[in-house]
Amino acid sequence: MSFSFDTKNELCRLPVQKLCCARAEAYGILLYCNTFSSTEVRIITENPNFAARLPKLFHRAFNLHFDRQPEPGAEGKMVFQITDRKKLDHITNLLGYDPRQNLVLHVNFAMLEEECCRASFLRGIFFAGGSITDPLKRYHLELTTSHAQASRELDVLLRECGYPPKSVSRNGSFVTYFKQSDQIEDFLTMIGAPVAAMNVMSAKLEKDLRNSVNRRLNCDSANLDKAVLASQEQLEAIRALQTAGLLEQLPDKLQLTAALRLENPELTLSELAEEFDPPVSKSCLNHRLRKILELAKGL
Ligand SMILES: [Zn+2]
16 A cells, blocks of 8 residues: 555544544634535545544534435445535634635634644544655655645644645645655644654655665776776786786796786786785785886887
């Protein structure tokens, strides 16, 4: 199953308790669900755990039942609906809206003064309009609504909570999103999904480790390339001296160095230094090879 699905299931395990928080969570769901108007509430979900939570939550928050809800054990797209005028008025009243006003769906911040309620409200928004990408692929958490005003005010709220989000509008939807792993971790922890937050953190650690190993490998292979190039250059110089009949006239140490290099073209400088009996230092070998290169250049 998807990372979003798992995260929402984790959130569904949180009990529905305090009235203030139940109301705030339901409020978040309403602002980000399919339809929330003065004539209809319609929430559509395919998540069975969320479908099980919704009636409990709305009963606690508003003391009412949905007019239409799926049979227990239903699968696929499940629709929760309220169309009863009295119930709708009751909800809009409790949320601090005037039932006669056209719901512009601004956020009533008076409902969100307590920290517990703010977290519950954001959880509701995530339930109804949120999704999160598998953090092993990339870091992306987004909250989508069709209501521009609600989206703008969510931005303000998140900024106040210390998580400045980014936002974009996409085909008539308004998307608030996070791209940084630490912001996503904090957001998930706040809304009550510490396990998902931990998974984001460990995905980040895993990716960082993999990147540093790759960097290391690239660096090693770059060094290897350099060593191969150097070795080729030395071999050419030695052969040039050979052809010119100068190799035998070189001092013994240089002759020995040339011979060992010819025998071992694949060795790195430090490996080649070990081939001497007794071994010579790397800088000593480097010095001798440079001398050979110089002599060949002088030809
Ligand atoms: Zn609360």
